[in-house]
Amino acid sequence: MDIKDLKEKIGEYRELIIILTTAVAIGFFFYYYIYLKNYAEVKRLDSQIQETTTDINRVQTEIKETQKVAQRLKDAMERLKDMEDRFTVTQSKLPSDRQLSSILKGLVGDDVKKGVKFISLRHLPLEPKGEYFKLPFQTAIQARFQSFGEYLEMIEEMPRIVTVENFRIEAKEESLPLLSMQLFMSTYVLGGQ
Structure with a gap:
């Protein structure tokens, strides 16, 4: 090529x-x-x-x-x-100190007394609980068992807080058919520390 x-x-x-x-x-x-x-x-x-x-x-x-x-x-x-x-x-x-009388009236008033006989109501010393005071009190009543149950229901339905902390029921010969009862209750009042 x-x-x-x-x-x-x-x-x-x-x-x-x-x-x-x-x-x-x-x-x-x-x-x-x-x-x-x-x-x-x-x-x-x-x-x-x-x-x-x-x-x-x-x-x-x-x-x-x-x-x-x-x-x-x-x-x-x-x-x-x-x-x-x-x-x-x-x-x-919670009641204020001005409402305590209405609570006491609610506990022992005529509209509640149906079948319940109040013997005594005494308050115990105030117990400070922060912003509140615990106001314990003791009530002695006599009632039939059914009336006592109705009374406890009435306490539960109260517009203010009232707590039944304990109770004792005794049947005494001299008061039969009524039972002797002691209720230990408390409420709280505004105005603590």
């Missing part, structure tokens, strides 16, 4: 060689002047995208935790409100 044959063969593939040379030149130009120039910028942008994605995930996690805390706070506020309501109701059932 000599040079003449080579020139003839190149002539046949001339267009193809020009197209390939042009494509290689364009590829080299694109790679060198566009890709390599912007490669650092692409890497920097990719790094920023990864950092932003990490920040977004972190913020989403913080939002979820904040929502959990907010829900727990809401639940705690509801429980606090419920406790305050119950405290208010309980406090409304």
Whole structure:
């Protein structure tokens, strides 16, 4: 093969060689002047995208935790409100020192005395209990057993808190068919320490 044959063969593939040379030149130009120039910028942008994605995930996690805390706070506020309501109701059932006479009247009044004979009512010393004073008292009564049960029900239904802490029942020969009973009760009065 000599040079003449080579020139003839190149002539046949001339267009193809020009197209390939042009494509290689364009590829080299694109790679060198566009890709390599912007490669650092692409890497920097990719790094920023990864950092932003990490920040977004972190913020989403913080939002979820904040929502959990907010829900727990809401639940705690509801429980606090419920406790305050119950405290208010309980406090409304505690007598002030001015209401003690109405409680005593309720315990020994005519409307309650059906079948119950009061022998004595004596108060015991006040006991400080924080914001309240415990006012214990002892009552001696005589009644039939059924009347005694009705009397205890009446005490339970009083609008103010009166607690029957203990009681004793005795059957004495001289007072039969009535039973002699001692009730140890208490109420709480506002105005402690």
